[in-house]
């Protein structure tokens with residue numbers, strides 16, 4: 674299965690050009706981050722991965738690449754497979770934060786994402802509001818495939834309880850990239866409602882409305898979900914070179 678030829682995707686000159694202005698710093702949304710051919714290619718790779726790659730939760734299933742974390746640590750020093758590096762990681766690293774500035778992963782420990790979580794959401798499936806925790810550098814890059822879906826952002830109340838009404842909603846279209854960082858990583862929770870359709874979609878209720886590829890699709894305020902697959906690219910802070918250590922243990926003195 675060969676990757677599709679690199680398409681003429683026109684990326685923004687910098688992330689500044691696609692910042693979601695109505696959110697606290699900083700979140701970025703690029704509607705056309707990959708082509709339809711690239712979307713299909715990645716979906717095929719996920720589908721044809723060995724069955725043992727899938728972890729089945731009650732409603733959702735997921736894959737982790739190159740492997741699961743153990744105590745917040747990436748034990749496997751293997752690189753990501755080529756189909757996750759190209760085109761997504763290379764494109765992520767090619768966009769400067771502002772013109773003339775480095776990319777968003779430049780200050781991260783490994784200078785690039787080293788881990789990808791793949792989540793599959795059939796209609797009526799979501800993910801409970803949560804924070805991503807301390808295992809990762811606080812930059813989250815999410816590529817969406819197959820369907821649009823709404824991500825909700827929540828604020829915790831003073832007493833730590835969750836305010837059940839989301840403060841913002843971000844609509845993620847298929848082939849889009851969403852990047853969330855900083856306060857959105859540390860102070861807010863994110864989640865997806867388990868719905869068959871997203872409702873009440875409008876310029877007033879969707880934070881990234883002006884950055885959408887096809888706002889006219891949501892003109893009546895509703896979107897009936899198909900299966901949406903997300904790829905979450907992050908830099909795991911702790912990487913243990915277990916393989917090398919084991920190699921060392923078996924060396925002759």
Ligand SMILES: O=C(O)CCC(=O)C(=O)O
Nearest residue numbers: 790792800805815903905
């Ligand atoms: O699928 C998504 O967009 C969110 C996934 C997520 O929040 C997570 O796996 O931590």
Ligand SMILES: [Fe+2]
Nearest residue numbers: 803804805863
């Ligand atoms: Fe998350």
